[in-house]
Amino acid sequence: MTLDEIRVQIDAVDTQMKPLFLKRMECAGCVAETKRETGGDVFVLERELAIIEKRAGDVAPEVRDEYVMFLRHLMSVSRRYQYGILTEKQDRVLAEALEAAGLSAEKEHSQIEIAFACDAEASDFNLFVNMAKLNQISIISLNLETEEGRQKIRMILKGNLKDQKMRQLLCQIGKEAEGFQIVGM
Numbered sequence: 078m079t080l081d082e083i084r085v086q087i088d089a090v091d092t093q094m095k096p097l098f099l100k101r102m103e104c105a106g107c108v109a110e111t112k113r114e115t116g117g118d119v120f121v122l123e124r125e126l127a128i129i130e131k132r133a134g135d136v137a138p139e140v141r142d143e144y145v146m147f148l149r150h151l152m153s154v155s156r157r158y159q160y161g162i163l164t165e166k167q168d169r170v171l172a173e174a175l176e177a178a179g180l181s182a183e184k185e186h187s188q189i190e191i192a193f194a195c196d197a198e199a200s201d202f203n204l205f206v207n208m209a210k211l212n213q214i215s216i217i218s219l220n221l222e223t224e225e226g227r228q229k230i231r232m233i234l235k236g237n238l239k240d241q242k243m244r245q246l247l248c249q250i251g252k253e254a255e256g257f258q259i260v261g262m
């Protein structure tokens with residue numbers, strides 16, 4: 078097969094996947110509305126691990142890692158979408174972090190310094206870096222120290238707390254990492 082012919086196949090696959098992806102996001106939106114009613118967490122690790130185990134088990138070893146990564150990213154994007162819908166969760170996470178830091182969202186700022194911790198083995202830190210990129214937020218500086226199996230991270234992000242993408246990113250980190258703090262602005 079020529080490169081062009083293979084690309085025709087890839088285009089056909091993308092055409093088939095698009096409505097399925099949109100349907101999955103629509104379902105995630107319904108899940109978010111249900112969680113709004115019940116107050117449930119957006120991130121349900123056991124459910125995600127069960128999905129990965131169920132789906133990836135029979136995938137050929139040559140592409141299994143790629144498929145697991147695909148699922149993990151798909152689910153983190155689905156969570157991001159849910160945080161975007163649940164604006165009251167964003168407000169709560171950010172208001173609490175600002176209050177703990179003695180800061181006000183009204184303060185003039187163009188960057189935000191945050192701190193949080195992740196389990197080193199699960200390395201969810203990688204997902205947050207990826208999420209910053211997907212939210213079009215630049216990481217200006219980054220410090221990571223690993224101590225007793227935990228990654229302690231400090232980073233300065235370019236942007237403003239009133240920006241929707243920044244709020245979604247910080248809400249996701251705030252809800253999914255440990256000890257999220259806004260250190261300064």
Ligand SMILES: C=C(O[C@@H]1C=C(C(=O)O)C=C[C@H]1O)C(=O)O
Nearest residue numbers: 105108119120121124125152155
């Ligand atoms: C969709 C849900 O929310 C999150 C996203 C998931 C997904 O995209 O499959 C699975 C579990 C949750 O972490 C859910 O709780 O079912």
